[in-house]
Amino acid sequence: MRLQVCYRITMTLDQLLIGSFAAINILAFGVMAYDKRISRRGSGNGTERDRIPEGLIFFMATALGSVGVYLGMLTLRHKTRKWYFQIGIPLLILQNLAAVYLVWEWVV
Numbered sequence: 001m002r003l004q005v006c007y008r009i010t011m012t013l014d015q016l017l018i019g020s021f022a023a024i025n026i027l028a029f030g031v032m033a034y035d036k037r038i039s040r041r042g043s044g045n046g047t048e049r050d051r052i053p054e055g056l057i058f059f060m061a062t063a064l065g066s067v068g069v070y071l072g073m074l075t076l077r078h079k080t081r082k083w084y085f086q087i088g089i090p091l092l093i094l095q096n097l098a099a100v101y102l103v104w105e106w107v108v
Contacts, residue, residue, distance in 0.1 A: 013107060014104070017100070017103065017104065017107075020064075021064055021100060024060070024063065024064045024065045024068070025064070025065050025067045025068030025071075026068060027060070027065065027068065028057075028060045028061065028065030028066075028067075028068030028069045028072065029068035029069070029071055029072045030068075031052055031056070031057065031060060031069075031072075032057065032068070032069055032072025032073065032076060032078055032079075033072060033076060034052065035051060035052040035057070035078065036072075036076045036078040038050050038051050038052075039051065039078070054079075054082075054085075057069060057079070058088065058092075061088075061089055061092045061096075062092055062095070064096050064099065064100070065096075066089055066092035066093045066095070066096045067093060067096065069089055069092075070089045070090065070093060073085060073089065
């Protein structure tokens with residue numbers, strides 16, 4: 001089944017699913033990188049206000065971005081000391097993979 005996404009762009013449903021999954025994870029990795037950059041500035045100059053809330057990072061991980069968050073944790077060494085990130089993000093990877101599998105089997 002081909003979908004017309006834009007005026008001249010058509011793609012199959014599996015291409016759309018894979019592209020969406022990749023885009024969400026790239027965005028989640030970027031959010032982790034931004035938060036790491038802000039955290040390196042220190043606790044002065046209003047940086048605590050500029051930080052990304054942990055709840056938003058967990059929301060992005062729940063909304064199919066857990067692989068990007070986990071890669072951000074490993075490569076940037078960010079949020080690795082917090083136990084709820086150490087346990088929660090790998091569990092969310094399993095949840096994300098199960099959700100993608102179910103969508104893949106039922107829709108595609």
